[in-house]
Amino acid sequence: MIELDQVTKLYGTVIGVNDISMTLEPGTYGLLGPNGSGKTTLINLILGQLKPTLGHVRLFGRNPWSRDSLLRDIGLCPASEVAFPRVTGYQWVKYMIQMHGFSSQTASQMATKSLTQVRLDHAMHRPMQNYSLGMRQRAKLAQAIAHEPHLLILDEPFNGLDPVGRMEMIQFLRNWGSEGRSLILASHILHEVEAVHPSFLLISGGRLLASGSPEQVSSILANTPNRVRIRCSQARLLASHLMGHPSVEEISIHPPDRGENGEVLHIETCSAAQVYDALPSLLVENGIEIYEMRSADESLGHLFATLMKIHRGESQGGTLI
Amino acid sequence: MRWLNSILATCQFEFINFLSLQRLAVSIILAGFPPVMLSLIFLGFQFSGDSPENPLFITLLFVSISCLLGMLLWATPNIYSELEGKSWIYVASRPRGRVSVILGKYLAAVLFGFVVCFVAITGCIAATQILSGSLRSPVWVWFSMNCLYLIACASYGAVYSLIGTMFYRRAMVIAAAYTLLSGMFLANIPAVVSRLTLRYHLQFIGLNWFGNEMALREDVIVTHYLLNEAPSTIFHLACLGLVILVALGFAIWVVKTREYATSDET
Numbered sequence: 001m002i003e004l005d006q007v008t009k010l011y012g013t014v015i016g017v018n019d020i021s022m023t024l025e026p027g028t029y030g031l032l033g034p035n036g037s038g039k040t041t042l043i044n045l046i047l048g049q050l051k052p053t054l055g056h057v058r059l060f061g062r063n064p065w066s067r068d069s070l071l072r073d074i075g076l077c078p079a080s081e082v083a084f085p086r087v088t089g090y091q092w093v094k095y096m097i098q099m100h101g102f103s104s105q106t107a108s109q110m111a112t113k114s115l116t117q118v119r120l121d122h123a124m125h126r127p128m129q130n131y132s133l134g135m136r137q138r139a140k141l142a143q144a145i146a147h148e149p150h151l152l153i154l155d156e157p158f159n160g161l162d163p164v165g166r167m168e169m170i171q172f173l174r175n176w177g178s179e180g181r182s183l184i185l186a187s188h189i190l191h192e193v194e195a196v197h198p199s200f201l202l203i204s205g206g207r208l209l210a211s212g213s214p215e216q217v218s219s220i221l222a223n224t225p226n227r228v229r230i231r232c233s234q235a236r237l238l239a240s241h242l243m244g245h246p247s248v249e250e251i252s253i254h255p256p257d258r259g260e261n262g263e264v265l266h267i268e269t270c271s272a273a274q275v276y277d278a279l280p281s282l283l284v285e286n287g288i289e290i291y292e293m294r295s296a297d298e299s300l301g302h303l304f305a306t307l308m309k310i311h312r313g314e315s316q317g318g319t320l321i
Numbered sequence: 322m323r324w325l326n327s328i329l330a331t332c333q334f335e336f337i338n339f340l341s342l343q344r345l346a347v348s349i350i351l352a353g354f355p356p357v358m359l360s361l362i363f364l365g366f367q368f369s370g371d372s373p374e375n376p377l378f379i380t381l382l383f384v385s386i387s388c389l390l391g392m393l394l395w396a397t398p399n400i401y402s403e404l405e406g407k408s409w410i411y412v413a414s415r416p417r418g419r420v421s422v423i424l425g426k427y428l429a430a431v432l433f434g435f436v437v438c439f440v441a442i443t444g445c446i447a448a449t450q451i452l453s454g455s456l457r458s459p460v461w462v463w464f465s466m467n468c469l470y471l472i473a474c475a476s477y478g479a480v481y482s483l484i485g486t487m488f489y490r491r492a493m494v495i496a497a498a499y500t501l502l503s504g505m506f507l508a509n510i511p512a513v514v515s516r517l518t519l520r521y522h523l524q525f526i527g528l529n530w531f532g533n534e535m536a537l538r539e540d541v542i543v544t545h546y547l548l549n550e551a552p553s554t555i556f557h558l559a560c561l562g563l564v565i566l567v568a569l570g571f572a573i574w575v576v577k578t579r580e581y582a583t584s585d586e587t
Contacts, residue, residue, distance in 0.1 A: 044410075047414055049410065049413055049414065049580070049581075050580050051580060066577055066578055068416040068417070068418075068419070068577075069416055071414055071415060071416045071418075072416050074414065076410070076411075076414040078410045078411065078414075080407035080408075080410060081407065082406065082407060082408045082411065084338055084406075084408075085338075085341065086337060086338060086340055086341065087334070087337055087338060091334070091337060094330075095330055095331075095333075095334045096411060096412075096415065098326055098327055098330035099327055099330065099331075099412055099415030099416070099417055099418045099421060100327075100415055100416055100417065101323030101324070101326060101327055101416065101417050102323075102326065103326055104326065104330070107330075143411070
């Protein structure tokens with residue numbers, strides 16, 4: 001579906017993306033990276049909005065640069081906000097559909113259908129200026145899916161959405177993927193992308209640092225310095241056993257949140273995977289019951305710091321492409 | 322047909338977007354400026370018991386100012402307004418988006434500009450007839466002047482669209498500089514170079530259509546025709562048509578082959 005061969009994009013002396021090579025087959029992809037990492041530049045290169053300074057981009061087997069016909073099969077939901085003061089959501093979505101060459105009548109039907117699909121039908125005849133951020137996000141999604149593209153590209157689609165909106169968006173994207181259509185979801189928030197169950201593309205500083213399934217990303221994290229949070233019975237007993245473990249650097253005990261039982265252990269470790277390996281036997285031998293266990297550091301910042309270290313050869317472990 | 326749908330959709334969207342109080346106020350000022358100024362000149366002369374020698378010339382001067390300012394405001398920022406409003410990526414990622422933005426916005430600007438000129442011309446002709454009654458065939462002058470300004474809007478609109486596409490960051494400054502250079506300077510040079518300006522051709526079409534109403538001194542008319550070998554209206558129309566086609570064609574080529582990087586790229 002998409003091929004990038006040693007693609008570099010320079011804005012003057014600033015590097016947008018740096019020597020990226022990858023091949024994406026149809027499927028669901030999460031393009032993850034901190035702000036300013038080159039996600040939008042990469043999307044614009046894929047769409048043919050930008051011309052690579054070096055390398056080649058192929059979209060559906062063809063060079064997308066100035067190849068407008070390829071855009072028919074793509075729906076783009078950019079990160080940028082639009083708010084036309086006197087234009088309603090319906091008028092804007094209809095206009096966007098007409099840019100594909102559809103007649104006014106067909107575009108009207110498609111606009112109504114897509115706005116209903118994103119649950120904005122009740123407000124579609126209101127000026128967009130009066131929309132909340134979440135409603136504008138839905139309108140943006142509606143214009144991207146209205147012409148039923150094969151590939152949907154969303155840039156930071158969760159911005160401005162409340163928890164219910166996020167859940168609905170996640171559900172929508174899961175359904176989109178399960179219908180056999182392709183999706184590229186760019187975001188800087190790991191757990192939101194993770195919820196859509198994509199394959200990951202991890203980008204930072206314009207470089208593609210890693211790619212793979214969620215399990216592969218977790219394995220990268222497991223083999224790097226991390227903080228593990230465990231809520232269990234007999235936390236002090238577990239702490240005393242773990243204190244002697246070579247990969248454990250620090251342990252602290254905290255009271256649980258209101259309404260929760262047990263106590264909470266925060267374990268600082270240089271390798272979470274080794275702690276995970278040691279835990280089962282300790283738990284069984286001492287009859288300790290675990291209520292909750294998670295890695296507290298599974299934030300994107302930590303992940304990318306780790307990946308950058310691996311990339312620079314400062315750290316071992318993980319699966320780098 | 323599909324291209325036409327997209328272009329008309331852009332034009333229609335521009336009309337919806339245009340209907341702000343600010344823009345309507347600008348349009349009303351531009352449309353009202355020529356007849357108000359002409360009326361004030363007439364009234365000034367009436368106080369001294371005289372009348373202006375050539376009211377049609379004054380009408381052309383003021384309507385031209387309104388026409389040029391209108392086209393400068395509406396045709397030039399075709400790309401910049403999209404980039405500034407962060408809506409460029411939405412249209413550019415559509416198969417017909419880029420070309421439709423150029424042609425649809427051009428069409429809308431020509432229509433806005435012509436409406437302003439139409440109102441201004443109608444007001445000026447009415448004021449001339451009411452305050453002096455000096456026009457022998459006011460309906461013909463009104464009609465031919467409207468046709469002339471429709472052509473002027475289309476010609477200047479095309480050139481400004483090209484400037485807006487090529488120099489989108491400084492489009493207004495460059496378009497204003499072009500207008501001053503070509504309209505005020507080059508067009509007044511009595512040499513072949515003046516033929517390269519839009520004003521030269523528009524001037525001659527006007528002279529051919531309603532020159533007899535302009536009470537120009539005979540030596541001026543003779544000089545004009547002798548110097549310029551009395552070209553026909555068709556020749557001037559063809560020249561302006563060619564300018565429109567070349568300018569819009571080049572603008573389309575530029576917009577299709579150029580990167581318009583936004584500040585959102587990360």
